[in-house]
Amino acid sequence: MTxxxxxxxxxxxxxxxxxGAQAADVIGTLPAKSISAxxxxxLDKQSDADYKAADKKADADEKAAIAECKKLKxxxxxxxxxxxxxxEKRAEADAKATHQKQEAEIKAAKK
Numbered sequence: 001m002t003x004x005x006x007x008x009x010x011x012x013x014x015x016x017x018x019x020g021a022q023a024a025d026v027i028g029t030l031p032a033k034s035i036s037a038x039x040x041x042x043l044d045k046q047s048d049a050d051y052k053a054a055d056k057k058a059d060a061d062e063k064a065a066i067a068e069c070k071k072l073k074x075x076x077x078x079x080x081x082x083x084x085x086x087x088e089k090r091a092e093a094d095a096k097a098t099h100q101k102q103e104a105e106i107k108a109a110k111k
Contacts, residue, residue, distance in 0.1 A: 040106050047102040051098070066081055068080070
């Protein structure tokens with residue numbers, strides 16, 4: 001069974017999409033190839049799913065960290081909670097940046 005270059009690219013991108021930021025790094029290093037509208041749609045859906053999963057993970061990680069912070073008291077508890085919130089915001093920003101980069105690369109690769 002032979003695959004066209006665009007089918008190979010789509011397979012590779014879909015396989016890598018689960019790796020989040022790592023996938024974005026790999027996608028950015030691939031040579032520019034044209035992909036069909038249907039391939040672009042599949043990649044777009046995967047990118048959306050990855051973004052939503054990363055956002056949910058950031059929220060869950062923040063809740064877990066805040067639960068651990070409650071073991072502390074006073075200023076230590078407050079500082080711990082602030083750090084947990086900042087870490088969540090940073091994770092959400094990273095997920096958004098990765099998603100936007102993937103979206104732009106998908107759009108650029110469309111035929």
